[in-house]
Amino acid sequence: MKDRSIHILNFVGLGFFEPAIRLASGEEVKKNLIVLFKKVLLPILSVGLFLIVWHSGATYLYTIEKDARIEKALNDRGEAAALEMKTCVESGDISCQPNTLPSPSQVWGAYKSLLMDHRVIAQKKAAFAEKVAATNAQREAQGLVAIKYTGRPSFVDQILTSLKTVFAGFLLAFFIAVPIGIMLGLSPTLRSSVNWLIQIFKPVSPVVWLLLVFMIVKTLTKNSDSDSSFIISFISVGLCSMWATLVNTSMGVSSVDKDYINVAKVLQLNVGQKVFKIILPSSFPLIFTGLRITLSVAWMVLIAIELLAQSPGLGSFVWEEFQNGANDSNSKIIVAMFVIGIIGFLLDRIMLTIQKFVTFTEETA
Amino acid sequence: MAYIELRNVSKSFGVGKDRTQVLSNINLEIEEGEFVAIVGFTGSGKTTLINLISGLMMPDEGEVLFKGELVTGPSHERGVIFQNYSLLPWLNVRNNVGMAVKEAFKKMIRKERNKRVEEYVEMVNLLPAINKLPKELSGGMRQRVSVTRALSMSPDVILMDEPLSALDALTRGNLQQEILKIWNKDKKTALLITNDVDEGILMADRIIPLKPGPKATLGPEYEINLERPRDKTALNHNEEYKKLRNSIIEYLIQIGEQRASKKENNYTLPDIKPVIKPTPFGRLNFG
Numbered sequence: 214m215k216d217r218s219i220h221i222l223n224f225v226g227l228g229f230f231e232p233a234i235r236l237a238s239g240e241e242v243k244k245n246l247i248v249l250f251k252k253v254l255l256p257i258l259s260v261g262l263f264l265i266v267w268h269s270g271a272t273y274l275y276t277i278e279k280d281a282r283i284e285k286a287l288n289d290r291g292e293a294a295a296l297e298m299k300t301c302v303e304s305g306d307i308s309c310q311p312n313t314l315p316s317p318s319q320v321w322g323a324y325k326s327l328l329m330d331h332r333v334i335a336q337k338k339a340a341f342a343e344k345v346a347a348t349n350a351q352r353e354a355q356g357l358v359a360i361k362y363t364g365r366p367s368f369v370d371q372i373l374t375s376l377k378t379v380f381a382g383f384l385l386a387f388f389i390a391v392p393i394g395i396m397l398g399l400s401p402t403l404r405s406s407v408n409w410l411i412q413i414f415k416p417v418s419p420v421v422w423l424l425l426v427f428m429i430v431k432t433l434t435k436n437s438d439s440d441s442s443f444i445i446s447f448i449s450v451g452l453c454s455m456w457a458t459l460v461n462t463s464m465g466v467s468s469v470d471k472d473y474i475n476v477a478k479v480l481q482l483n484v485g486q487k488v489f490k491i492i493l494p495s496s497f498p499l500i501f502t503g504l505r506i507t508l509s510v511a512w513m514v515l516i517a518i519e520l521l522a523q524s525p526g527l528g529s530f531v532w533e534e535f536q537n538g539a540n541d542s543n544s545k546i547i548v549a550m551f552v553i554g555i556i557g558f559l560l561d562r563i564m565l566t567i568q569k570f571v572t573f574t575e576e577t578a
Numbered sequence: 579m580a581y582i583e584l585r586n587v588s589k590s591f592g593v594g595k596d597r598t599q600v601l602s603n604i605n606l607e608i609e610e611g612e613f614v615a616i617v618g619f620t621g622s623g624k625t626t627l628i629n630l631i632s633g634l635m636m637p638d639e640g641e642v643l644f645k646g647e648l649v650t651g652p653s654h655e656r657g658v659i660f661q662n663y664s665l666l667p668w669l670n671v672r673n674n675v676g677m678a679v680k681e682a683f684k685k686m687i688r689k690e691r692n693k694r695v696e697e698y699v700e701m702v703n704l705l706p707a708i709n710k711l712p713k714e715l716s717g718g719m720r721q722r723v724s725v726t727r728a729l730s731m732s733p734d735v736i737l738m739d740e741p742l743s744a745l746d747a748l749t750r751g752n753l754q755q756e757i758l759k760i761w762n763k764d765k766k767t768a769l770l771i772t773n774d775v776d777e778g779i780l781m782a783d784r785i786i787p788l789k790p791g792p793k794a795t796l797g798p799e800y801e802i803n804l805e806r807p808r809d810k811t812a813l814n815h816n817e818e819y820k821k822l823r824n825s826i827i828e829y830l831i832q833i834g835e836q837r838a839s840k841k842e843n844n845y846t847l848p849d850i851k852p853v854i855k856p857t858p859f860g861r862l863n864f865g
């Protein structure tokens with residue numbers, strides 16, 4: 214049981230729990246304590262240190278902003294106004310709070326309020342669904358489109374929308390880059406003929422891709438009234454992120470170990486068997502490395518693209534909060550930042566685990 | 579007509595100025611059922627020779643004939659045991675061997691194929707490890723899988739490219755016996771490439787030294803008329819064995835010296851001595 218859970222943890226990339234489990238079963242206490250210290254306590258300490266630096270930095274910036282406000286009130290409207298401003302700031306009144314980097318506790322507060330907000334919206338949605346259930350059933354019977362909830366999406370809804378967009382983009386990248394990569398890898402002629410195009414398009418910025426996709430999709434969807442922002446954003450994400458997979462796949466396929474090719478020759482495999490039984494399995498590690506990079510790039514550019522394409526998701530959430538300028542907007546942006554980071558980390562771990570499942574490692578276990 | 583025949587075969591690599599002729603004017607005839615060993619220094623073109631016979635490479639000049647027909651590509655009839663095993667790391671033993679069986683016996687039904695795979699894996703005593711991946715096996719076990727893979731296709735000829743040179747002496751001895759045992763069963767034609775004269779004498783009917791490349795050619799051949807089965811320890815006291823071994827080794831040393839003397843350059847070494855500083859502990863510190 215113990216060994217099994219350790220094995221599973223290591224497999225999914227959470228190996229740092231291993232010493233805790235070993236310790237819990239009383240195995241080699243001294244050694245495991247040291248490992249636990251190194252693998253768990255030190256990271257926690259560094260997170261704590263980060264929070265302290267953040268907090269003191271935020272406090273410092275807060276003081277600067279506060280002083281500037283009082284100074285401005287003094288210069289513009291005289292001493293009485295300055296005093297009023299000072300008491301107003303110190304009382305914690307929302308109307309006159311300095312606008313700067315929020316402290317960790319403010320961010321935590323914003324996180325809780327976002328969750329609360331989500332619960333409220335979820336309730337509203339449920340209530341709405343209940344209210345229109347009968348009407349919708351009727352409409353469905355008449356062949357009409359059901360009435361949808363069109364209220365403000367909650368933070369969690371935005372996350373889900375972003376995940377949806379990133380997966381759509383990732384799948385697009387996967388279905389474009391892997392087959393093309395294989396073809397390029399198999400044929401040196403093809404590879405050299407499109408090499409320039411790849412080298413030129415690879416470093417193009419996400420913003421430019423977005424505009425390009427916008428130009429094309431706008432014209433193509435001229436006659437339909439559906440919302441094209443989702444299409445635009447997921448295609449842009451796919452196009453930005455597919456290059457890593459494309460390059461890695463073609464490299465993996467073109468650099469298969471000569472020994473394996475010799476085996477294929479001696480066994481007299483036909484072309485299809487050679488590709489599917491020898492070339493692809495042996496290039497899986499590189500293809501997966503490419504896919505991992507693709508997924509992380511997709512998640513990274515997604516925020517920027519959503520921000521520009523006006524399509525719902527975390528990116529537009531960040532942008533709206535920035536434009537909004539409410540007193541807790543800055544904190545909400547930081548919450549979004551952490552959520553983006555953590556989700557990116559989890560996505561990478563998921564890919565790593567899948568990679569371990571389907572590919573081989575050459576070194577002895 | 580010989581079973582395998584090489585006529586004036588030459589093979590070169592590289593282009594322009596860097597072009598070197600690895601094999602030059604090779605003539606070789608192997609009869610059916612014969613076990614021939616080719617011994618030579620590393621880098622003398624032994625692997626190239628195997629690749630030419632197996633059909634993985636084509637000669638620049640001359641021709642390779644198998645059963646009187648020109649070799650134009652690899653075939654099931656000539657099984658190859660590679661030096662570095664060349665097992666597919668993502669397949670377990672069963673599937674590595676199974677892939678070969680499937681290709682060689684396309685019409686065989688699945689059940690029969692599985693039976694054949696198991697039969698051959700058992701022959702090299704690897705049945706307990708049949709579901710393991712190559713990375714979980716030792717070097718000797720991997721080479722046994724490679725041997726099994728080649729034999730399971732029931733080739734007419736077994737071409738062995740230094741199959742045992744990466745193994746330790748004990749494993750090597752065991753595998754030599756195993757290969758001989760299998761060979762003894764149906765006396766397939768076999769060509770063994772090796773750098774070990776003892777191995778050649780123990781296993782083969784005929785030993786042919788390969789002169790070191792570039793422009794490697796085959797040397798004079800040595801018939802081995804020792805009785806089979808040959809026992810390694812008994813052989814050590816056999817007069818004929820000793821004589822044969824010594825004459826082959828002497829020949830190899832002689833051609834080796836010829837090669838060395840060709841390249842000899844006289845460099846005058848500067849008259850300097852290393853300065854060895856005393857370490858704090860009074861001895862040399864190799865860390």
